[in-house]
Amino acid sequence: MNRLWSLLFLLVPLGATGSVVMAALNIPPLDGMWVPANQNPGETRIDSLVVTLHLVSAVVMMGTGLVLAGIMWTGTRPGIQRAQYFTHHAGLEILWSVVPAAILLWLAISQYAAWSDMRLERPVVQGPGGVRQDVPPLIRVYAQRFAWEFHHAGADGSVGTADDVIALNELVVPAGQDVVMEMLSRDVIHNFCVPSLRLKQDIVPGLKQLVWFRTHAGYSTDIVCTELCGWGHYLMQARLRCVSPEEYGAWIREHSLAAGPGGEDAR
Numbered sequence: 001m002n003r004l005w006s007l008l009f010l011l012v013p014l015g016a017t018g019s020v021v022m023a024a025l026n027i028p029p030l031d032g033m034w035v036p037a038n039q040n041p042g043e044t045r046i047d048s049l050v051v052t053l054h055l056v057s058a059v060v061m062m063g064t065g066l067v068l069a070g071i072m073w074t075g076t077r078p079g080i081q082r083a084q085y086f087t088h089h090a091g092l093e094i095l096w097s098v099v100p101a102a103i104l105l106w107l108a109i110s111q112y113a114a115w116s117d118m119r120l121e122r123p124v125v126q127g128p129g130g131v132r133q134d135v136p137p138l139i140r141v142y143a144q145r146f147a148w149e150f151h152h153a154g155a156d157g158s159v160g161t162a163d164d165v166i167a168l169n170e171l172v173v174p175a176g177q178d179v180v181m182e183m184l185s186r187d188v189i190h191n192f193c194v195p196s197l198r199l200k201q202d203i204v205p206g207l208k209q210l211v212w213f214r215t216h217a218g219y220s221t222d223i224v225c226t227e228l229c230g231w232g233h234y235l236m237q238a239r240l241r242c243v244s245p246e247e248y249g250a251w252i253r254e255h256s257l258a259a260g261p262g263g264e265d266a267r
Contacts (some may be wrong), residue, residue, distance in 0.1 A: 006072035146232035181192025
């Protein structure tokens with residue numbers, strides 16, 4: 001009976017590892033169960049990094065499960081000696097210190113390129129005189145319990161001015177260009193998450209965060225907060241729509257007229 005339990009115990013890592021591998025490699029019947037298709041061409045490294053990390057984790061889990069099941073199997077043989085206990089083993093302590101340290105070092109090195117794309121290498125444009133300069137923020141995002149407030153730059157092209165177009169829970173962006181957004185919180189920590197754009201950014205009170213992305217016209221998806229921010233956390237949802245530059249310009253003009261001289265959307 002004990003050996004039967006060892007086999008049943010082995011089914012847990014086998015099932016978990018198998019499901020991760022099948023989903024990551026898009027193998028039926030778990031095809032389509034992985035992360036949604038990437039709609040942000042500027043974030044290509046993150047996908048291979050996610051797959052690599054999950055496959056490595058699956059291998060480690062499988063190895064651990066085999067060792068534990070093997071110990072349970074062999075430990076139930078007739079006449080087996082009782083386990084010998086010891087309080088110190090320098091070799092084992094070095095091993096379980098060095099191996100995790102090596103894994104963490106490998107993670108730090110392997111993720112740096114993706115981190116650089118997402119957080120360090122801000123998009124640039126050709127400025128006056130051929131000088132390359134950072135793309136200015138097009139939208140300022142205010143996270144608050146329990147809604148998203150998006151301030152779109154108006155005719156002056158700058159956020160935080162009187163002609164900003166303010167929309168609640170509606171983010172409209174132009175297609176085919178780098179969109180840079182400033183993110184601020186009005187109360188507690190929130191998290192701006194759009195999985196299909198490979199965006200996930202904590203918004204910390206007192207700090208100004210920057211994120212950027214690019215996507216195509218006709219794309220639409222949900223924006224959610226993935227930081228537990230209070231009783232109405234589940235209500236904190238918004239909609240992102242990507243339209244052509246012409247449609248975006250028309251949307252800005254329409255809502256600028258609706259807002260009136262104060263610059264606040266009157267809808």
